[in-house]
Amino acid sequence: MIRKTIFAALALSLSATVVAAPDSYQDAFELNRAMYGKGHTFVWQGKEYSTDHPEEIEAAVEANAANAAALIASAKAKNAEVAKLNFEWKLTRDIIKKAEAAAAKGEFRKALNLAAQAKYHARMGIEQYHYAQANWHLSVPE
Amino acid sequence: MKIKTGLMLGAALLTAGIVQAADSGFDLETVNPEADRKALQAYFKERFPKAEIEDYVNGIYAVDAPSREQWEALEEFPPYEFDIEEGERLFNTPFANGKGYADCFENGGIGIRHNYPYWNKEQGTVKTLEMEINECRENNGEKPLRWSKGDISRISAYMAWTSRDMPINIQVPKDDPRALAAYLDGKKFYYTKRGQLNLSCANCHLQGSNIRVRADIPGPMLGQTTHWPVFRSKWGEMGTLHRRYKGCHRDSRSRPDQPQSETFRNLEYFQSYMNNGLVSNGPGSRK
Numbered sequence: 001m002i003r004k005t006i007f008a009a010l011a012l013s014l015s016a017t018v019v020a021a022p023d024s025y026q027d028a029f030e031l032n033r034a035m036y037g038k039g040h041t042f043v044w045q046g047k048e049y050s051t052d053h054p055e056e057i058e059a060a061v062e063a064n065a066a067n068a069a070a071l072i073a074s075a076k077a078k079n080a081e082v083a084k085l086n087f088e089w090k091l092t093r094d095i096i097k098k099a100e101a102a103a104a105k106g107e108f109r110k111a112l113n114l115a116a117q118a119k120y121h122a123r124m125g126i127e128q129y130h131y132a133q134a135n136w137h138l139s140v141p142e
Numbered sequence: 143m144k145i146k147t148g149l150m151l152g153a154a155l156l157t158a159g160i161v162q163a164a165d166s167g168f169d170l171e172t173v174n175p176e177a178d179r180k181a182l183q184a185y186f187k188e189r190f191p192k193a194e195i196e197d198y199v200n201g202i203y204a205v206d207a208p209s210r211e212q213w214e215a216l217e218e219f220p221p222y223e224f225d226i227e228e229g230e231r232l233f234n235t236p237f238a239n240g241k242g243y244a245d246c247f248e249n250g251g252i253g254i255r256h257n258y259p260y261w262n263k264e265q266g267t268v269k270t271l272e273m274e275i276n277e278c279r280e281n282n283g284e285k286p287l288r289w290s291k292g293d294i295s296r297i298s299a300y301m302a303w304t305s306r307d308m309p310i311n312i313q314v315p316k317d318d319p320r321a322l323a324a325y326l327d328g329k330k331f332y333y334t335k336r337g338q339l340n341l342s343c344a345n346c347h348l349q350g351s352n353i354r355v356r357a358d359i360p361g362p363m364l365g366q367t368t369h370w371p372v373f374r375s376k377w378g379e380m381g382t383l384h385r386r387y388k389g390c391h392r393d394s395r396s397r398p399d400q401p402q403s404e405t406f407r408n409l410e411y412f413q414s415y416m417n418n419g420l421v422s423n424g425p426g427s428r429k
Contacts, residue, residue: 086405088397089338121338128336136334137168139344140178141185 025049055123059116063108071115072099078122087129092121173326175314175415182416186364190352198365199423205352206359213427222299222373222425225380229300232293237282243297246278255298255305256422259411260313261321268324268407272298272382289401290385295371299380302371302424310368310422312415328412331405332363337394343409346390358429367413369426376429383410 022028025044032042033051040051050057058074061067075096082088099114166181167173183195190205203210233251236242244250258271272294276286287294315321335342344363346355351362370383377385384401387409391398399405 083397086399087336090392090395090397091338093397124338128340132334132336136330136342139333139342139348140166140168140329141181141348142166 053116053120055116055120058119059112061112063112065103065106065108068099068103068108068111068115071112071119072096072103075099075115075119075122078119078126082122082125082129085126085129087125087132089121089125092118092125095121170319170323170326173322173329175322175325178329179416179418182364185348186362190362195364196420198362199368199417199420201361201365201369201426201428202352202359204365205362209359209429213429216375216427220373221375221427222380225296225299225373226303226425229296229298229303232297233300237279237284239282241282243275243278246274246281251301252304253308255302255424256308256310257312259407259414261315261318261324261411263315263318263321266320267404268411270384270402270407270410271301272384273402273407275301289382290388291377291379291381295380295382295385298371298382299425302369302422305422305424307421307423310414310417310420312411312418314411314415324408325412325415327405328408328410331409332412337391337396339393339395341394343390363413363416365417365420367410368417368420368422369424369428371424372426372428374428380425 022031022044028042028044029049029051032040032049033053036042036051038052038056041048042051043049052060055075058071075092079088079092079096082092095114095118099111099118102108102114103111165172165174166177186193186198187195193204197204200210200213203213233243244252248254255271258274259268261267262269272289275294275297276289279286287297314325332343335345346360347363347366350360352359367383370386371380372383372386373380374386382401384406387406388398388401
């Protein structure tokens with residue numbers, strides 16, 4: 001009887017794990033990113049993926065002046081896009097300034113990483129805007 | 143007879159139910175300010191059953207007894223008293239051309255705060271009291287005042303003082319759909335999550351009201367604009383509602399809008415409509 005109960009509990013916990021498994025790539029990415037940070041890989045539906053954000057992948061280039069300038073310009077453009085939607089985040093402009101200062105001092109790796117962070121902020125702000133358009137009403141009392 | 147009475151009662155309850163559950167609306171075709179206002183009051187009645195609706199003009203002090211005790215002690219010698227006096231002096235000091243603020247406003251600017259903000263059909267925009275104070279100055283050849291603090295908040299405080307206990311009466315005119323669009327824009331802003339912290343105004347002041355956020359307790363959304371401008375202990379001085387808007391917006395880690403931007407004026411329009419029927423009790427003092 002005890003053994004049966006243990007098996008039943010085990011079976012239930014296993015099926016719970018299956019139910020809780022992410023059912024979209026986005027969920028799987030966010031789960032793994034939150035658990036392991038950047039620079040890791042995870043498998044979702046039989047395929048291997050990286051936990052790096054697209055901007056971090058963009059920044060993984062040779063650290064030189066041209067690449068740093070290109071990523072900074074790209075981050076600025078993305079931030080202008082989110083500002084137009086009135087969803088700009090507070091720290092982004094400052095991060096871009098820091099990236100420019102690092103590039104000016106010849107610290108190109110630092111500049112690339114900061115520009116990637118700024119571009120990520122901007123992209124998230126744009127995603128937030130689109131989410132808000134569809135969902136803002138959900139907390140309105142009825 | 144019993145069946146007929148029961149049916150009539152049922153029909154009456156059904157009608158009441160329909161009225162109560164009227165969709166507050168999320169687009170220009172359906173948005174219904176009155177349904178929003180009633181739904182908000184119903185929300186807080188359920189959330190804090192012991193608090194009287196009229197008491198929400200006192201913000202967090204309507205629902206948190208220990209904070210109220212401290213606030214009542216503070217109000218024995220209100221920190222905004224000198225600002226009202228200075229505001230009155232400024233209000234009555236003539237401009238270089240001999241005219242004054244009283245010449246710019248209805249009823250000489252006395253007892254009008256509770257009608258602000260309002261929809262100006264000719265200009266197609268929401269007008270706030272502070273906006274008209276500065277317009278008055280500019281129309282009379284004076285330089286505009288800074289929006290957030292200082293003299294503008296003192297003049298506004300004096301004008302609010304003359305409107306104390308008058309019921310807030312914000313209109314969304316039905317003959318101009320742009321007014322409803324401005325109201326909807328303010329409503330949408332209030333409920334929209336934004337910034338790196340992904341927070342909406344409602345997250346703190348609706349769902350989060352009277353729930354500790356780090357060391358603070360956010361006040362309820364109902365009654366939020368009735369007592370402005372405010373002497374805030376954190377500031378150590380008087381400030382306008384839009385100063386607080388900017389701070390709140392920044393606190394969500396958004397790049398904040400500027401005081402008197404169209405976004406903030408529409409937000410004030412929506413929030414003030416929610417307070418219709420409550421009394422104007424500015425200026426106030428807050429933590």
